[in-house]
Amino acid sequence: MSLLFTPMTIKGVELKNRIVMSPMGTLAAEEDGKATEWHMLHYGARAMGQVGLIILEATAVLEEGRDYPSNLGLWCDDQIPPMRHLVRILHENGSKAGIQLWHAGRKRVMEGEPRSSSGLPYKGRATKALTPEEIRETVAGFGQAAIRAAKAGFDVLEIHAAHGYLINDFLSPLTNTRGDRYGGSREGRYQFLREIIDEVRSVWSGPLFVRVSANEYSEQGNSIRDYVQFAAWMKQQDVDMVVCSSGGLLLESPRVYPGYQTPYAEMIRREAHIATAAVGLITQGIQAEEILQNGRADLVAIGRELLRDPYWPRTAAKQLGVKIQEPAPYESFWFGT
Template identity: 55%
Template structure:
């Protein structure tokens, strides 16, 4: 039979994914102590999904600064001591034929840490969380440079792809949203100024990284006066002009808001951005079956499928999807008798 679209290869610059299945970045809160270093758990967790034939393994949100962690158990990439552990993950993933990516992140006002936390404006996420300090120009410059240095370390660790985390209400997303960015300087006040922080992060990262570069977005905030899909169609066009290769289309998390979820509820965001901004996209959110994923890719609604909880439940989900589609997925040599 013909190869299903889900199991076709995908070329992004100099990187070829063996299929369109991507392990979505998901925080494991399992770093050692307070130092943000990789543990044995991380190695097993990520490598096992490569054994399961996931095409691209994306390491969880990895903080570019200590105060940019969501929690003190987050992975970090703020100093060179983090490179060795991350390289171990990359080597394990590559050993089983998958490609490796990392999501560079800063939690902004959603950091649950001791000490000062930072945001574009001094607005807490909710009444139970800490009031952040509004970032000075020096804070902004330091953070943009930290994303650049994170990219340098990601390259040293051997990652194939970098994703910039601009979703789920974390720092970059906070700059993009009028609900969280009430600045009146060059980093706030209208759409173009709210985009400036992400624009500068992309510019600086690209001075040290020439491989595939993704951005994860929250395409809707599900809140009155927040950003909408129309806003992100514009932003996606600007990102394409800056050389971004793919937009990873999630939603929510900027402010507390109810979200009506259903199978594939975010696919429409990926589809509209792909068609109207003419940029590659990834679809994510309650995609659970091979048939569902195949329909999305085959009909050109998105280029790749990001899976989260399904890959937590089953590291070998690609095998289930292949069986559902009547496709024979080659087994790892060690598993051939039971595949």
């Protein structure tokens, strides 16, 4: 029996299969952060393609937390109605809807001084260290965005704590040189994320994921051992799943190959006793099935392959000899021929 096409329930939310559309920035929003008809078509196509959980791209919790003007946002109530429309499209086509909450931090490209944990420059550009008051405002911004996500009808929230953005900037000893309670030790560097998780959990009772960079590819940076500990703390805070990516903090790129990040999901799952999602150059149904059958992860997140093939679940099902539900209007034409 295929695990890839076996349903999974997380906090009462049933995913019809273990396939997740990984968040991928599209820079297609209006300048006020609102979703557009393009998002309806883009994500709706993957719902028709039978993806179990679709997680929208990085969505700014504060207006100053964007990196480009065309990022999605949930920093004001006016952004809720188009999100609600998008969620309805996904639900009507059988997919659950997730959204990734995010702050760009020092990687902001737009005009204005980027925010960071410690004021270190990025690509030669000055940044401003968050004050304790600004930290509180940012934490509150994540909570308010979570409330808006609930009003829009999302099923799953994911906190983006990876790839060198603001939360990762606090987590890493490479970029966090603070001398207060938000820096120094591993516990201190985790404090910002700890407060964000607590704030979100105070207003959100549904499934909560956190995406991490489980390897920063530097001897002085965080390694998988650090993230096993971070994941154990997340579990204590009622996080349901850790999505295991890597890199993004430094300008250097790691060597990539099929499934190169899956060992991080496997180790965190085994040692922190928390569910994980594997992501990174997973392109084949057989590859995804192996990850699940061998207990290396609980969900499989597909990124670029779903851009190439919106009906990737059908492709994977054919590889595995599984028949899956097609969109009702295609019933007479698609799977039978």
